[in-house]
Amino acid sequence: MPCLWWPKLAALAPSFLKPSGCFGRGEEMARRIVIIGANAAGVAAASFARRTDRKAEITLIEKDRYPGYSRCGLPFAIAGEIPSLDDLVLFKPEWFKGMRLDLRLETEAKRIDLQSRTVEIEDKSGKKEELSFDSLILCTGARAWMPPIEGRDKKGVFMLRTIDDARAIMEALKDAKKAVVIGAGAIGLEMAAAMREKGLEVTIVELLPHVLPVAVDEDVAKLLQDELEEHGVRLILGKPVKRIIGDEHVKAVEVDGEEIEADLILAATGVRANTELAAEAGLAICPATRAIRTDFRLRCLDGQRHRPVEGVYAAGDCAASIHMVTGLPALSQLGTTAVRMGKVAGINAAGGYATFPGVLGSFVTKVFGLEVGSTGITAEMAKRLGIDVVTGVATHVTKAEYYPGGKHIRVKLVVERATKRIVGGQVVGGEDVTQRINLLALAIQARMTVYDLANIRTAYAPPVADVWEPVVLAADVVARRLG
Amino acid sequence: MPCLWWPKLAALAPSFLKPSGCFGRGEEMARRIVIIGANAAGVAAASFARRTDRKAEITLIEKDRYPGYSRCGLPFAIAGEIPSLDDLVLFKPEWFKGMRLDLRLETEAKRIDLQSRTVEIEDKSGKKEELSFDSLILCTGARAWMPPIEGRDKKGVFMLRTIDDARAIMEALKDAKKAVVIGAGAIGLEMAAAMREKGLEVTIVELLPHVLPVAVDEDVAKLLQDELEEHGVRLILGKPVKRIIGDEHVKAVEVDGEEIEADLILAATGVRANTELAAEAGLAICPATRAIRTDFRLRCLDGQRHRPVEGVYAAGDCAASIHMVTGLPALSQLGTTAVRMGKVAGINAAGGYATFPGVLGSFVTKVFGLEVGSTGITAEMAKRLGIDVVTGVATHVTKAEYYPGGKHIRVKLVVERATKRIVGGQVVGGEDVTQRINLLALAIQARMTVYDLANIRTAYAPPVADVWEPVVLAADVVARRLG
Numbered sequence: 001m002p003c004l005w006w007p008k009l010a011a012l013a014p015s016f017l018k019p020s021g022c023f024g025r026g027e028e029m030a031r032r033i034v035i036i037g038a039n040a041a042g043v044a045a046a047s048f049a050r051r052t053d054r055k056a057e058i059t060l061i062e063k064d065r066y067p068g069y070s071r072c073g074l075p076f077a078i079a080g081e082i083p084s085l086d087d088l089v090l091f092k093p094e095w096f097k098g099m100r101l102d103l104r105l106e107t108e109a110k111r112i113d114l115q116s117r118t119v120e121i122e123d124k125s126g127k128k129e130e131l132s133f134d135s136l137i138l139c140t141g142a143r144a145w146m147p148p149i150e151g152r153d154k155k156g157v158f159m160l161r162t163i164d165d166a167r168a169i170m171e172a173l174k175d176a177k178k179a180v181v182i183g184a185g186a187i188g189l190e191m192a193a194a195m196r197e198k199g200l201e202v203t204i205v206e207l208l209p210h211v212l213p214v215a216v217d218e219d220v221a222k223l224l225q226d227e228l229e230e231h232g233v234r235l236i237l238g239k240p241v242k243r244i245i246g247d248e249h250v251k252a253v254e255v256d257g258e259e260i261e262a263d264l265i266l267a268a269t270g271v272r273a274n275t276e277l278a279a280e281a282g283l284a285i286c287p288a289t290r291a292i293r294t295d296f297r298l299r300c301l302d303g304q305r306h307r308p309v310e311g312v313y314a315a316g317d318c319a320a321s322i323h324m325v326t327g328l329p330a331l332s333q334l335g336t337t338a339v340r341m342g343k344v345a346g347i348n349a350a351g352g353y354a355t356f357p358g359v360l361g362s363f364v365t366k367v368f369g370l371e372v373g374s375t376g377i378t379a380e381m382a383k384r385l386g387i388d389v390v391t392g393v394a395t396h397v398t399k400a401e402y403y404p405g406g407k408h409i410r411v412k413l414v415v416e417r418a419t420k421r422i423v424g425g426q427v428v429g430g431e432d433v434t435q436r437i438n439l440l441a442l443a444i445q446a447r448m449t450v451y452d453l454a455n456i457r458t459a460y461a462p463p464v465a466d467v468w469e470p471v472v473l474a475a476d477v478v479a480r481r482l483g
Numbered sequence: 484m485p486c487l488w489w490p491k492l493a494a495l496a497p498s499f500l501k502p503s504g505c506f507g508r509g510e511e512m513a514r515r516i517v518i519i520g521a522n523a524a525g526v527a528a529a530s531f532a533r534r535t536d537r538k539a540e541i542t543l544i545e546k547d548r549y550p551g552y553s554r555c556g557l558p559f560a561i562a563g564e565i566p567s568l569d570d571l572v573l574f575k576p577e578w579f580k581g582m583r584l585d586l587r588l589e590t591e592a593k594r595i596d597l598q599s600r601t602v603e604i605e606d607k608s609g610k611k612e613e614l615s616f617d618s619l620i621l622c623t624g625a626r627a628w629m630p631p632i633e634g635r636d637k638k639g640v641f642m643l644r645t646i647d648d649a650r651a652i653m654e655a656l657k658d659a660k661k662a663v664v665i666g667a668g669a670i671g672l673e674m675a676a677a678m679r680e681k682g683l684e685v686t687i688v689e690l691l692p693h694v695l696p697v698a699v700d701e702d703v704a705k706l707l708q709d710e711l712e713e714h715g716v717r718l719i720l721g722k723p724v725k726r727i728i729g730d731e732h733v734k735a736v737e738v739d740g741e742e743i744e745a746d747l748i749l750a751a752t753g754v755r756a757n758t759e760l761a762a763e764a765g766l767a768i769c770p771a772t773r774a775i776r777t778d779f780r781l782r783c784l785d786g787q788r789h790r791p792v793e794g795v796y797a798a799g800d801c802a803a804s805i806h807m808v809t810g811l812p813a814l815s816q817l818g819t820t821a822v823r824m825g826k827v828a829g830i831n832a833a834g835g836y837a838t839f840p841g842v843l844g845s846f847v848t849k850v851f852g853l854e855v856g857s858t859g860i861t862a863e864m865a866k867r868l869g870i871d872v873v874t875g876v877a878t879h880v881t882k883a884e885y886y887p888g889g890k891h892i893r894v895k896l897v898v899e900r901a902t903k904r905i906v907g908g909q910v911v912g913g914e915d916v917t918q919r920i921n922l923l924a925l926a927i928q929a930r931m932t933v934y935d936l937a938n939i940r941t942a943y944a945p946p947v948a949d950v951w952e953p954v955v956l957a958a959d960v961v962a963r964r965l966g
Contacts, residue, residue, distance in 0.1 A: 040950070070883060070885065070945065070950075072883070072943070072944060072945055072950075073883060073885055073886065073945045076886065076945050076946060081886070081887070081946065082885055082886055082887065082945070083887070087885040088885055090884060090885065186944075324940070334943075335943060335950045336940070336941055336942065336943045336950055337940075339950050339951065357938055359940060360940035361940075362940040362941055362942040363942050364942040364943065364944045364947055364948065365944045366944055366946045366947055371947055373942050375940065375942065400553060400555070400556060401573060402553065402556055402565055402570040402571055402573065403556065403559065403564070403565055404564070404565065404566070432915070432917070432918055433947070434915070434918075434942055434943070434944070434947045434948045435915055435917075435918025435919055435921070435922060435948075436918055436921075437941075437942040438918070438919075438922055438939060438941045438942060438952065438954075439918060439921055439922045439925055441939055441940045441941065441942070442922055442925050442926060442929070442931075442936075442939050443925060443929070445935065445938065445939060445940065446925070446926070446929035446931055446935065448925075448929055452928065452929065453925075455840055455928065456921060456924055456925050456928060457807070457819070457820075457842060457843035457844075457845040457858065457924045457928065458819055458845055458920075458921045458924065459819065459845040459846050459847040459856050459858065459917055459920040459921060459924070460555070460817075460818060460819045460847065460917070461555060461669075461847045461848045461849055461917075462553065462555055462556045462559050462565070463559060463564065463849045464847055464849055464854055464916070464917045465847065465917045465918075467523070467553075467555075467818045467819055467822050468822065469921065471921075
């Protein structure tokens, strides 16, 4: 049974572990917390560390010029739905001051010494400094990654990870007419929609057979593909980009013998965790996820014996966790995961107690008029992992049938045959998708069977829902299939 | 511990019960199912009975001229949001024909004889007939009820229950200028909003101290009251209507010494289950709810020994059930409950097996720009019942803070102190309320603690949700209070 749940994980924790604290320093001295990285995870960590220990000295080290901004908002700012990139900066200098956080921007952590418990940092002027810590939180994030496609260094090839990336893309969009997006994950689709809305001709090239290949199954992806095509986006699925053509600047990409003209290429081909600092310090890196290994309190593990290192934590896009359904190492790299991990690491780093029970990959996005989300595992993932599942699909409406303005919605459930438990769900529709994903995440976490789910006491009123809830209808379909 | 859950209920069921079927008739004969009432519960019962037994003879007896219409849509049709009252009729004659259902409109069930297993019916011409049944489902519904206020028989006093009631109100609204709504439950509020949108001066008079007194607590009601007042509805709370003034036609109502002018009065003072037929047949009526008692398969109980009567079921607004949190008799009289009860009764009546685990009162409505919903018990209800609870409130936004168009939303959780379990939730906000109520209903049904709820793996994208989910924030508040 592919389930590794919290109580089991807790049982694995060595009992000799001491609580984190100020080793060898008098109780009267303030706890020194160093956080490397000041975005979603780092800022959440700092915030919860401060709430947990009012007196701690908390220092945030950030390479970038901007701290605490929302990467998830970048495609929507590029689309013009959010007025300005500056709006994405949620945590202003005053916030850091108010929280008494020592924020060091444009400063890089160069080396961690776990013996002396120090971090060597260097600011943009080249000035070096050594910071001592009682607790250290690695929120080193991830970087956009592109496969070694011929011509990838030409002008006009972009990746989207930072505000500066977004600025460069917005500048390039002023003159661009034709764009190719490589990769049909969430960022690829969001950027395709953004550029289409800006009036460009847009083609998406995806190596795998359907869009959102990790998050949803082919039947759900199909609806999204229809939506993209209806909005004039061309899709080339199941084929690799052979090369990027052009002189100094891109002119086209070659796919399956065809040259597709493009003056802008966006490579949305994934991200890689930034683990160099951690690896050099001797911390364990998970080979499955290429991210920093963590335990149930988000403590890093030593690279030799994989035992938790007291007072050293990792959180966010750089930190591996456990998948709540499969029990396998998992790296969700979502904003929601980053802030939750940051919270747990921050509380623990400040002497509190918090645990991180793993990830489900709960995810949602909006592409043109369609919202799509998923949680847990897909049927395709189940097949790859050898998990025997039964699926059920219900298509319904978001308001009472007779109430004007309702939209179609489709719910797909993935149920483990042996246990009848919900292990995954996908929802796609014109509205009200997110909260149904959250409902399904809850059902998975509560280890509910499909029969339990078929019995939820849902609420309804004609302007906001139908009397039959599509999640319940999908559960009924699976229940009938199970007999 | 005030929890009566399904497994316990099941254990109470007498083991000597035989499955329902065609008593004393050859197996080759079709099962005869009679359903009294053809609205939400009756139509759902017929539909699922047909799915369960393709050969059964199914007869529906309906007093009204229209079968299978949505009562919940009536206020929204009066408001003009739904183009026509006819749109509310979801099940047309062709549907009944297609399902091979013998629908008898404008026909009344006069008497049930449980000995001979017959129902005496009379059509509008006065023609009587005796129908034999193997299974009988009572979906006799409820009727609008008004307290004996002096002057309640005057012209211009309306109650809203049927399409004909709605037609009469719509006719009266053509000339009306000033309306008083008595009762601030869902129908009262929906009708107040509808009439205000039609341009009337509207006053709501509620005997209890706040609007939606059964469904939500005062703090949540307050937000709704502000919304009503901002839209020009006058509220008089905590005071009874002393009398209705006028000659033949209403002119005013007297409240607390004040005469409030009105040419239209809507009494939304509740409904009473139609139990006369059941009581005369010797079936048990629950004194707490004044509705027909049912067991876990929605079988009626005999009035003497309260044992299940084989093959006789009740469903919908006339049928009492059990509250999933308190274990007390409960009568939810919601459309969602009616269709679910109808489904269970229909499957059982046709020889299948289905159970009804009780109600939570999951409810939602929309009043002007505000959606409000609740599930489980309120803090006020907990206090009345002697349940020791801790509450927590979080106010947040429905989209990322920087994404334009997000609306405020407030989540209130009610948690049993001894068990830390979620026992109730209330949500009020500009959008996305319904699915959060469903999420909380699931958490209650899964017997989740507030710590479990604080750990849901929620999904997020800037246009559809914030990275911190308000339900989780509210759970964090309660968790902190519990220490």
